[in-house]
Amino acid sequence: MQHLEFALADAQTQRPSPWSDIELVHCALPELALDDVHLGVTALGAQLAAPVVIAGMTGGHPRAEELNRRLARAAQRHGVAMGVGSQRAALERPELAATYSVAREAAPDTVLIANLGIGQVLQAGPDAERMLRACVEMIDADAIAVHLNATEEVVQPEGDHDFAGATAALAAAARALHPLPVIAKETGSGLAPGVVDRLVEAGMSALDVGGRGGTSFAAIEGARAAQIGDDVRARLGDLLADWGIPTPVTTATAARGGVPVIAAGGVRTGVDAAKALALGATMVGVGQPVLQAAVEDPHGAERWLEGFLFELRATMFLTGSCDVAALRRAPRVVLGATRQWLDQLEAAEGR
Template sequence: MSDPIAIRKAEHLELAQSISDGVGGSAGWEDIHLVHQALPTIDADMIDISTVLLGRRLSFPLVIAGMTGGHPGAVEINRLLARAAENAGVAIGVGSQRAALEHPELERSYTIVREEAPTAFVMGNIGISQLIEYLEAGLIDRHVATLTEMVGADALAVHLNYLEEVVQPEGQTRARDSLAALAAFVKASTVPVIVKETGGGLSGQVARRLKDIGVSMLDVGGRGGTSFAAIEAERSRARGINQKNDLGNALSTWGIPTAVSVLACSQVLPTIAVGGVRSGVDAAKSIALGAVAAGVGRPLLVCATEGEDSLGRWLDGFQLQLRSAMFLAGAHDINDLASSTKVVLGSTKEWFSQLGLS
């Protein structure tokens, strides 16, 4: 493997598993409380945990976050994740497809997802820095079509990752034409476009700008889960690039906590809660804050490296946790959960109040 993108992707996979959650601060779930209903009115196993995401029914409100593709080790991981998504009836994203646009021989690590998940809701993926380049080169239309066909995409996700790019030794920080590039991408796409952050979170203000150009859905990618500032700081440290390592450390708590971003964004567009969702209980809280589904990255990556059984156990546990939280909160279905009463404490309450969110 000599391609620099493939090498970087492989390093991300490895480091994401060794750097623990919350190095960059909390996602805020500990501050969100659903009110206990001591006298539920239906049995736990009668609760309907299914939901609808962009018109497609999911057995439960989970998105396997887009993580990988573009290097040889990604084929097996994406195969297992896709099979799990298909069996469980949930949605799945792939990692950035840039590698395959530049090196079509790497397509297999993405096409495997649609092969293994013929009926699942599959999301393609590309980064904002690439979109700016494609806009300049007049390649948006052509690449939109390739990205969509490669995975039989039901939606295309564009990731915003400037927090990562500023710390990454080889990072790109061009941003001037970002909104124009996104608008052109939305216009060219035949499927809904999702904009996702990757650890910095999305504010209500950004959400409104995205809504104005026709984006269909947001994935908040908030602070509190996998930290690309930490991952890139570690890559810089290993290369002796001290200034970038120091920058990554200085930015370690940067970002909007996931819970805050979910409340802000869901008032603007349908929103997926991603960033430090670690249980079905976190997911229940995110739905009570306004999310239509929760997305999980790192824990599922770790399970995929352990094998199919591990993934199956994690997904079963997630459903049990979600169903139990709904039972105890008196919610019969996802709509009930969305309108259930919650108590917000601590620094999350402070974020809500200072951003004028309620």
């Protein structure tokens, strides 16, 4: 519950949005009608009406049940995918399962993504497959995300600090759960090219890059630490509030890995989404703004998504792109710090 409150209190990274470094080139002669722009994509073994995932954010406390119901209704209405928050709470307290399973009740046709942390997978050892399958069964999921949250954990007063064997654990999960898609999901610090290579080799079905630019879990954990008088971790949370690889950078580099990429981290508008798709993302993840809309009004998430998808369609129209595949071929300009990031990463890789 604390995490939700801090996220809604706008615990965002403080630097300017990295999406401002990406410019899409205007096409004065689109040669298509706005209504002809098609947002549909095939992802995670299903057809989606639009390339959007409502990010896994909440569950495990009484307030979450209604919020997940509202988010799921929005996903169902607009034909997009949805994740739930970490299901660790319900594994430890089965009476909380309804705060997650409500998503399937409200969205019988939606692609749902279960969610468990790499820390729990590692701690479970040989019992990890059973735990992961329990998460999937809890919400009748179509895929499962294993979230990678080292930045959050190192600040969190009660955090897990041992990630040894994480790559092998992910590979074992992918083998055990096959053919169910297993997604590696960063939570705000991005995926470096070398990490992308390791995740692809481990058999991940998709990568949720979770880059810097949106909600800062280091800042959230720092604020929680401050509340209990842990000055050391509160200071660390401040220092690491802007830690990580900007979302446009990690999106562009991860897109070369050969598996579907979900661009998440600071995607606030349909224009941001179009930029992410132009950089090679298969889908975009949206979090804080749609959650805020759901909190404020029972149908707020549905209305927010409607506007977001209209912004995306309009931006695609203005680039002359009839679908997502065409948008990936549309000209774009990369400026500022993002250009420097990409140039230096490419130089380091010898590209």
